[in-house]
Amino acid sequence: MEVTMDKKEKKSLPEPRTYTVEQIAAMLNIGRTTAYQLVKQEEFRIVRIGNAIRVSKKSFDEWLESLEL
Incomplete structure (x- = not known):
């Protein structure tokens, strides 16, 4: 992802x-x-920022990989 600061x-x-x-x-x-x-269920690590919930990518990805799909 890029953010354009100016043309240069x-x-x-x-x-x-x-x-x-x-x-x-x-x-x-x-x-x-x-x-x-x-x-x-606390299957993965979360962070609460005010009312917002953010889920750790690493812990979610590890949880998903551990499932036998």
Whole structure:
């Protein structure tokens, strides 16, 4: 992802290290309510920022890989 500063400079943003609950729902093809239930089960690490919930990419990806699909 790039952010254009002006015509001469481009600044790259770091790769995001978290997912939103909505992103998890989309990746797993499940509803938002079900995704929030997964978060409540503490299957992966989360960070709360005010009312926002962010899920650690690393812990989510490890959890997903551990499933026998």
